[in-house]
Amino acid sequence: MTVEHKILFTGTMGAGKTTAIGAVSEIPPVSTDVRNSDTSVAKATTTVGLDYGELTLDNGEKLRLYGTPGQMRFDFMWRILARGALGLVILVDNSRPDPLADLDIYLDGFAELIARTACVVAVGRMEAHPQPDIDAYAQRMESRGVLCPVLPANVTDARQVVELLELLLLQLET
């Protein structure tokens, strides 16, 4: 019987949740993107329901990948999607004004899931926006009593997304 895991991607609007799932999914991803009308964010579309994709790892394990909407007004979807998840990938966009505060929103919003399972934090757009650096993220999580890996990642690259997922699963084994 195939082993299946539900993995959740979250993070701010524009951090790359839909992109990450689309990069690795072996089925056409399910998307609920609609036109963005929030003028404070320069982005044409935004996810309002969920993203869904599937990925089979080399060891035969199947991952069901779900993406959440980023905005806090959709936090009811966060709770729905967190049910039964085995792990969480938080995507942070380092080009935003206060990415550490962004991280706090998702550490709070998914506190129960993080305490129960595993979590990986992936920081995007670090080449152009090196600050805050990885140490600052590690310190922020340590101050909040959260122990999980944090690393830079470009989620348009399928290989890097797979590495994030493998890192997440590795935590579950230890």
Add this chain to the structure above:
Amino acid sequence: MQITPRIKLAAEAAIDTLMREIKGVKAVVISTEDGLELAARVENTAQVARLSAIASSLAALGAVAGEESNLGACDNVTIEATHGHILMLQARHPEITLIVSVVTGKDAIIGQVLYFAKQATLSLQQA
């Protein structure tokens, strides 16, 4: 994106009509398809922001369900709850897609709600 005053006025007019015509109506909220409130008539303002976002998610999930089942676009979503109904209709204006959410008590007649909500949606689409 900027929403023109003409559409805002049309949304207010649609709400007036729905609040006046539907027996048992509790709230009407008109929001953008990404869940931001445009106009509303309800006592609890917190509920408005919440309902706008929920309507946005449900409409998007309805759209996926329609498409994946080869049934086409989702025109409306109806929820029958213990104490009432919620109808969410898509108003596809050429400039912007809006979602009209109508919350009613159990005393409302669902056929009447649907009729007036569709009429209001049509007016909104043509504004």
